[in-house]
Amino acid sequence: MNRRLPEPIRGALADGREILLFDTAGTPVLGVDRRDLPPRPDGPVTTVRRDPRTGDRVIVAPARQDRTYKPPKQMCPLCPDPEGLSSELPVEDYRVAVFENRFPSLSGAGDTGPVVDHGLRVEYPGVGRCEVVCFTSAHEGAFAGLTPEHARLVVDVWAHRTAELLGREDVAEVYCFENRGEEIGVTLPHPHGQIYAFPFRTPRTQAILRKASEHRAATGGDLFEAILAAEVDDGIRLLLRTEHTTAFVPFAARWPAEVHVYPNRHVRNLTELTDDEADDLARVYLTVLRAFDALYGTPLPYIASWHQYRADEPEGYLHAELFSIRRSADKLKYLAGAESGRDAFITDKTPEAIAAELREALE
Ligand SMILES: [Zn+2]
Known part of the structure; x- marks a missing residue:
């Protein structure tokens, strides 16, 4: 495979x-x-x-x-x-x-x-x-x-x-x-x-895996599969859905521009993708990055963060988190008291509005 x-x-x-x-x-x-x-x-x-x-x-x-x-x-x-x-x-x-x-x-x-x-x-x-x-x-x-x-x-x-x-x-x-x-x-x-x-294990990975196992204990299902299915079903934050890949703005986006990219088939890491899936993931990833740059007409500063797990781990789903600190053409979001001091994010754009802006930038 x-x-x-x-x-x-x-x-x-x-x-x-x-x-x-x-x-x-x-x-x-x-x-x-x-x-x-x-x-x-x-x-x-x-x-x-x-x-x-x-x-x-x-x-x-x-x-x-x-x-x-x-x-x-x-x-x-x-x-x-x-x-x-x-x-x-x-x-x-x-x-x-x-x-x-x-x-x-x-x-x-x-x-x-x-x-x-x-x-x-x-x-x-x-x-x-x-x-x-x-x-x-x-x-x-x-x-x-x-x-x-x-x-x-x-x-x-x-x-x-x-x-x-x-x-x-x-x-x-x-x-x-x-x-x-x-x-x-x-x-x-x-x-x-x-x-x-x-x-x-980094703190963020620990937190994500803890949630995934709580979800499994409570529902018997996979957290990441459930998130992906819910985003596709909801549709309002969806950016792209191809044969093998899905990109969406997450329900609780923390950043003024934030997109998560998932392969449609559940894999733990990049090595498990087939040729077709890897091609498709690369294309969708490029499309999202180009939409980022089109948002304000200038190269968008961003962080691209890949989540991967060992093949034999009980939880985990390969996905990319792409996000930017730019909140308008001339303003940056700084991590201040709430974010740096408490890890509590405040975002002044709804994730649905971010998705609408990015969908426009895709065209
Ligand atoms: Zn050089």
Whole structure:
């Protein structure tokens, strides 16, 4: 049932970090990274502390303060550089590339048990992996500008990375995401996303899975299937419904623009999609991103957040959450007292109105 995933060319950067090149047509030739980089440490360089009040974990990563900040175009670390002198990609050209982040929040492998355990003060090693995914070698542009075939390759790359990283015993969750736009703190304009392999369950995933199992205990049914069916039935927040994919504004959207994308068939993660489903998902995803940009006539800052689960987990349904902090052509929504202080969102647009605006932007 599952489709075949692309096999990457693998190599190492000057400091030992792994790089993977994915292609569907030619075979990219990886050059030599000639930069003088200090070898990266063997194990984790960060720690994870547990908040004794909430149980939430906080990654403490002081070295990230030094990361590359808005470099000039000729110094872009994501543009191909066959000389191997100025970028993370020592290659003539590439389609989609993945490499380990030079300033990782999580790195290394091994034991995820606490290194400090003094009752209230519990600290874990920052085991895991942070990857950068370069969506295209073109410096200008955006995911929304990719061809459907190229977007499908990115979907397959996410799936490849998900399968490999979820296969690790010290990884609890694989999170593929994209931050787009300076407004939300992106420091490199070159189109790219990231993958975090967490050694723990993130708070949001925990909350979602807890709800799913409560729902099953109460009704005997699957929460995500029920949500999808209800949105299709309701119709008022529906954006797109194709043979294999559905996109809608959720009933309790938190953001001034928010869309959830589900495959119609229940799968746990991107690796379980068939070829047709993956093609269709890539097309719908592109359509939603293009509607985002059409909303105000300027590139919309957004976060794309993929929810995935292990195949053998009791709960979980692959879906993407896409949302923006822009609430009008010239205003941003800031997370202030209620949201940052209490996790209580206040939205000044009804989800139905957001859906109507986005439907208009689709055309
Ligand atoms: Zn670039």
